[in-house]
Amino acid sequence: MLFFSYFKDLVGREVTVELKNDLAIRGTLHSVDQYLNIKLENTRVVDQDKYPHMLSVRNCFIRGSVVRYVQLPPEGVDVELLHDATRREARGG
Amino acid sequence: MALGLREISGEPVIDSENGEELMRVQPGVDIALSNLPRESPGTLYITTKQVIWVSDVDKSKGYAVDFLSISLHAVSRDPEAYPTPCLYTQIETEADDEINSDNSDSESNYVHDLSNIREMRLIPSDPMQLDTLFQVFCECAELNPDPNAEEQEEEHDWIFSADQMEDEEAEEEDYMSHNPTNTLGHSNGHHDLARTILELQINDQRFEDAEEIEHDEKDTHH
Structure with a gap:
């Protein structure tokens, strides 16, 4: 659920979605x-x-099942927020 | 689960016993598979599980593909991409799986050529229908999540049921605008953890540094 919440914050931004068949699509x-x-x-x-x-x-x-990577805009990456959230997720509680 | 496009003959069969429902019937739709020539008008049937096209000229001729196999769909209006506006779809095939798992000696070597079809274009005679078709495709695709993904979800206890999620989402909307850090905590369903941390930060005066960190975080997120 971490990434669902995180991606919702990125709505309206430019991202690049790379598919498992190597196709990469850029868009808002x-x-x-x-x-x-x-x-x-x-x-x-x-x-x-x-x-x-x-x-x-x-x-x-x-x-969703064919997505390999989502490349985020650098300004959309809040490293501290992600660190915090991933630690919580890893703790499982 | 059979991936890819398959040939059907005759009227579309809808498996209503297993909950399949017809969502839309669109007459006057041409179909083009990969780079093959466009095929004469037919009727498009969109169900909650699959997309079916049946030729108007020869009713015994048709194709069907499950939403599980449709990797992406898009409205294409660029004449350089295709001469007429169409709904463009990419199809995941069994052949794709074999490239990945590298067992090319399986029986699929003599399967019909359709197993190699990775693209399908649906061309309505009325281009105004494209946005509606796109929307119906979106709705139906959302009804067909990957079965494997669900298995994974059951194995891990941090994913909750769809009902719970709707509640969480409603809550989340409220928090979203105020504090993104809490949003993530709440989205995982860890209200207690979020509260404990909050109380710790407020009540425990021994850790002066902790308060500073809290301030720093606020600065970073706003």
Whole structure:
């Protein structure tokens, strides 16, 4: 649940979602749900030479189970907050 | 669980005994699989479990794919990406799994070519329908979380039931704007921990430093 809460704070920011099939899509985070399904707006494919047919789509729904990484905007990373939260999660209580 | 696109013949079969419901029927939709030519108009059936397309010309011809296999869907209006506005989908296939697990000698070698279809475009004759179709796809995709993910959730006790989560979410909205640190604590369902820490910080005057840390944190988060 840590990441669900965390990603919700990032709504409206630019993120890059890397899929397990190596496709990387950049866009504005529109919403995220508890399964980490991700909706992006104004998306574009990072490696356009490799995936020319997906040049740009306006909105895009990505299934949580196919996401490998989410690259966050540096200014959206609060290291102290994450340290704190991950420690609590690791304690399991 | 069978991944990928499959061929069907005849009218769509809906497994209502297992809770499958028809969400939308959209006539006048063309389909294009991977880079294959676009196929003549058909009817699109969206259920709570799967997407079914049946040709209008030849009713015995059709395709179906489970939402579990749809990795992503998007509205594509860029003429450079595809000449006509369409709903673009990516499909996870059994072949993908095999690349990962590297057991290429399994029986799937003689499976129909459809197992290699990783992209499907749905082209409604009325492009105004695209946003609605996108929304219906979103709703249905959310109804079909990964079965493996749920198993994992049951193994670990820090994930709670969907009912609890709704309550937590409502609470969370209130906290979100005030104190993101507490939000994370509460989202894990650890009210007691959050309270204990709070009381510790307020009541225990012996640790002057602790208070300073608390102030520092506040500064960082606002």
